[in-house]
Amino acid sequence: QKEVEQDPGPLSVPEGAIVSLNCTYSNSAFQYFMWYRQYSRKGPELLMYTYSSGNKEDGRFTAQVDKSSKYISLFIRDSQPSDSATYLCAMSVGTYKYIFGTGTRLKVLA
Amino acid sequence: EAQVTQNPRYLITVTGKKLTVTCSQNMNHEYMSWYRQDPGLGLRQIYYSMNVEVTDKGDVPEGYKVSRKEKRNFPLILESPSPNQTSLYFCASSSQGSTEAFFGQGTRLTVV
Numbered sequence: 001q002k003e004v005e006q007d008p009g010p011l012s013v014p015e016g017a018i019v020s021l022n023c024t025y026s027n028s029a030f031q032y033f034m035w036y037r038q039y040s041r042k043g044p045e046l047l048m049y050t051y052s053s054g055n056k057e058d059g060r061f062t063a064q065v066d067k068s069s070k071y072i073s074l075f076i077r078d079s080q081p082s083d084s085a086t087y088l089c090a091m092s093v094g095t096y097k098y099i100f101g102t103g104t105r106l107k108v109l110a
Numbered sequence: 111e112a113q114v115t116q117n118p119r120y121l122i123t124v125t126g127k128k129l130t131v132t133c134s135q136n137m138n139h140e141y142m143s144w145y146r147q148d149p150g151l152g153l154r155q156i157y158y159s160m161n162v163e164v165t166d167k168g169d170v171p172e173g174y175k176v177s178r179k180e181k182r183n184f185p186l187i188l189e190s191p192s193p194n195q196t197s198l199y200f201c202a203s204s205s206q207g208s209t210e211a212f213f214g215q216g217t218r219l220t221v222v
Binding site for chain 2 (some may be wrong): 006008032034041042043044045046049051088090092095096097098100101102103
């Protein structure tokens with residue numbers, strides 16, 4: 001069993017839809033939870049991070065962490081074609097050694 | 111501009127021919143690392159470095175070497191590349207205590 005599981009997709013949604021992306025994990029010691037966005041032919045860029053449990057909101061993006069279920073989510077409201085990318089979840093015990101999910105490919109159709 | 115620079119961006123080589131992929135960051139970050147990205151496997155850490163002259167193995171270190179003689183540079187060395195090292199490689203850096211890793215643009219390596 002992988003430490004971090006993420007559905008690879010692809011996920012296709014119409015413009016304006018609410019998108020839900022998820023990861024599950026097995027290591028209860030993880031404390032830092034991150035979402036990276038990776039456009040084609042580019043390196044990943046940090047989108048959001050959450051420490052421990054709870055929600056965090058930034059514009060159209062909301063990150064949720066449920067440590068009791070070992071489950072994290074990223075919600076995208078009013079999705080735009082420019083949101084089309086691969087979304088990677090990442091987790092770590094400390095602030096340096098990250099374990100990444102395989103990434104979910106998202107396509108937002110205009 | 112703050113950035114992580116990798117070179118080359120694309121490389122095709124033959125089995126057994128030593129190669130080096132360079133990585134340089136201009137943010138004075140202490141922490142640097144190398145990842146490989148493969149379909150269905152995601153990003154896997156190869157090696158990381160906490161600071162100058164301090165390096166350690168990640169999850170998939172076999173067949174790779176690194177060195178950290180200067181804070182800004184963290185080259186990845188493949189002494190004898192094999193076809194199973196064909197992959198997309200990323201270098202990343204972050205400052206001590208930060209959760210944000212800055213990634214380079216990637217190096218697509220093909221070993222034939």
